[in-house]
Amino acid sequence: MNLHPTSPVILTLLTLAMPAYAADVGSPFYGDAPDAHHPWAVHDRNRPQPELVTPGTFSTQAQPGKPPSDAVILFDGADLSKWEADEGQGVPTKWVIKNGAMECVPGSGYIRTKDKFGDCQLHVEWAAPTNVRGDSQGRGNSGVFLMGLVEVQVLDNYNNPTYADGFAGSVYGVNPPLANALRPPGEFQTYDIVFRRPIYKDGAALDPGRVTVFLNGVLVQDNTMLEGGTGHRVRSKPGPFPETGPLKLQDHGNPVRYRNIWYRPLPPRAIEGGTDGYLTTEATAAKRAAIAASIRADAEKLKNPSNPVPEMLRLAESLVYERDETASQRAGELANQYWANLQQLSSEKLAEKKDEVKHLRDVCVYLARCGVITEDADSKVQLEKLIQEKQWDKP
């Protein structure tokens, strides 16, 4: 039988399915359980909510945009208090501010942030001089040096060819940009960069590091693997990076301008203690134990002699993350207490418990699926039998 999605049969089936779906979505006993590499269940309600960030606004040529609410602002057009010369700590830079942008003074040297930071989302806007001079690497050259080590090239490549791995948006000397998406010189260009530094342990790379770059909204570096720091004429050499470093902007002898520079630090990766992503078995076990402990602490607050259900459910939930003899025993006692209470009820009062009993049966099915209880556990069998006797599963 071929059924159109809007056929009455399909619609009826959907309607029947909806309440169950809606009821289950909020339940902790819903998605696949934590496993050896994922400390959270699928659709886990215990997982922390994402941080609230108020988005910024996009820039126009006339006006820089507003950074997102949690950005660390490095340059907002007004002052260079967060910057210094690359010669040494506290040495003032000779770069100057003109019309809301900082401008490289040729021969004055690199400028760097006083802040040191590592993995980040970085936003930088730059403009090559309107007055076009020189060619190839000699025209509007500067550079954004991540941690002071990896150069994302800044160059006026508008009608100006050069070697591919030295174009604007290249990881200099390593990887050309995927496209030349430059605006004419004098106009502001935008870099949005996602940077993950290399991480080493005992001399071996756990993660070689990655950089993604959008130039004027066009992807030019697609999660490009780092091969170490960058340099002129030299092959970059893989090796450990420090934890943090300053952001540096290059003086390459051209009065390139910058504005609207900000970054957002990124959370740790799983390999450096982060708890999202694909974790090692050890890290997963540790996180699962921590989640279970916090749920057990929460269960403690739900103790209620006249209603064992909330505490029982929370304890059962904790067992999905970590087996714990005390929690298991207490949940079992509460289940026995619940069952004994049910036996005391008149058939009228028992009928009022239909939805709760069915939910607890579903929880037992889930727990059996996760291996927390066995398929023939007393509590599960008792509830299933009761539901069958009362024909509560019939629509």
Ligand code: MG
């Ligand atoms: Mg450069």
